[in-house]
Amino acid sequence: MAKTPLKSDSFNVVVVGQNGRLQYEAALFAASLRAKSPHFKGRLFVAEPQPGPRWEKDVRIGNPQVRELLEALDAEILPFESRAFGDDYPYGNKIELLRALPEGEPFVFFDSDTLILDELSDVPFDFARPSASLRVEGTWPVPPLYGPGYSGIWKALYDRFGLEFESSLDLSQPDEYWRRYLYFNAGFFYYKCPKMFGDRFLEYATSIQNDPPDALASQTLRPWLDQIALPLVIHGLGGSRDALPAGLLDGSVSCHYRLMPLLYAREADVVVEALEEIAAPNRIKKVLKQYEPFKRMIYQKRGHKARALFDRDHLPRREQAIRNTLKKHGYWLR
Known part of the structure; x- marks a missing residue:
């Protein structure tokens, strides 16, 4: 039997906000959501990393006028702790904030440098089938001259986490061409539960960082770590590259x-x-x-x-x- 889509007209949206550029981007994002998506029924969270040993400085939103504007736009500041990442890899914020979101409630994460252009609630998310942005270049991996190639590198990662590799491939693309392999930009992603997604995302990212498979010996993991782990998470949770109709996010509804x-x-x-x-x-x-x-x-x-x-x-x-x-x-x- 075909799976019944898990759709929801009420889901949460989250972006990162912290001192510096991201606080202003988060304010612009919130303004765009309220201006262009008046029927959005969920909660808007601006996730704010808290001071701790992973950060040299206090990275909380430092401009009180930004905080006031976010409050006026009905955005909720969501504090979260940075336990695995911080100054050394700020992209890890999008992984660690997930544990602070309401468990069991569908969510969509957006990078803060995103504009909402149209009604977000009209996007037909199936929250049981996660996906992410396909507005991506072939930035990773960079296979060495004498191998392993794309297949060897990606298969080593799927094997590491007990994931089936062959069904992740786009067989319409040539062998050893980067688009054949599941690869996303982490500018947006979504799922039915932030804890389930976040626990797996954190597990995979830290495992790859701390103990990369031998096939990755020649590969640079920074700043691509989130985008290396993301397709593994999405595939493992039953998602795919075609889970969302094309042309909406990164198109008529949002712009990264x-x-x-x-x-x-x-x-x-x-x-x-x-x-x-x-x-x-x-x-x-x-x-x-x-x-x-x-x-x-x-x-x-x-x-x-x-x-x-x-x-x-x-x-x-x-x-x-x-x-x-x-x-x-x-x-x-x-």
């Missing part, structure tokens, strides 16, 4: 812009229009303009000057080429 100069350089006109509409209200503007890249790119209109450097129909294939052009013309702000 990464950094503001990249948004202006490469995203569609509708994204720029949505950004500037969301950022326009005075209560939003007076907070966001305190972050220099937002101030200069959005409010001082430097984003449009950067945008004029690129033809969106013929962008460079590699993001690094876009970054280099922005740097050359003085528009690389972060």
Whole structure:
């Protein structure tokens, strides 16, 4: 019998917020969710790592005006402890925050550098089949000249955790081509229970970090550790690359812009229009303009000057080429 989809019109959304850039990105995310998804019924959490031995400094949200704006946008600050990661690997926040979310309640994690563009509650999530962002380049692994290749490296990881490998493959893609192997960007992911997902994510990530299989001897694990573990978690929990209809997240409903100069350089006109509409209200503007890249790119209109450097129909294939052009013309702000 086919599995009955586990759908929900009420789920939680979570992003990371901490001192520095991420606090402003979290505020912009919250503003976009409230402006563009008025029918969203769940809770919005901004997960905040707490001081501890894994952090050299206090990384909690340091701007009281950001906290006030988040509260006004009905976002809940969610404290969590960093036990495995911290300064040495801040991407680990997205793994460790999961234990602080309400257990047994469906969730969607987004990177804080994301805009909501349309009604999130219309996305047909099947929370029993987890998935994640496919807006990804073939960043990992980098097989050495004399092997092992992609298959050997990935199979070693599936074997490590007792996972079946063959069913994870996209057989429409050539052997030893990176797209044949399950690989996600961790810009969003979702599941029916944050504890189940988070426990497995933490187990896999720390095992790979602390005792990598021999096949990974030549591989760099940072900063890719979360994206190495993520497909293993999703496959092990019954998810897949095609669990969510294409064109919604990382499409018409959300945009993972990464950094503001990249948004202006490469995203569609509708994204720029949505950004500037969301950022326009005075209560939003007076907070966001305190972050220099937002101030200069959005409010001082430097984003449009950067945008004029690129033809969106013929962008460079590699993001690094876009970054280099922005740097050359003085528009690389972060």
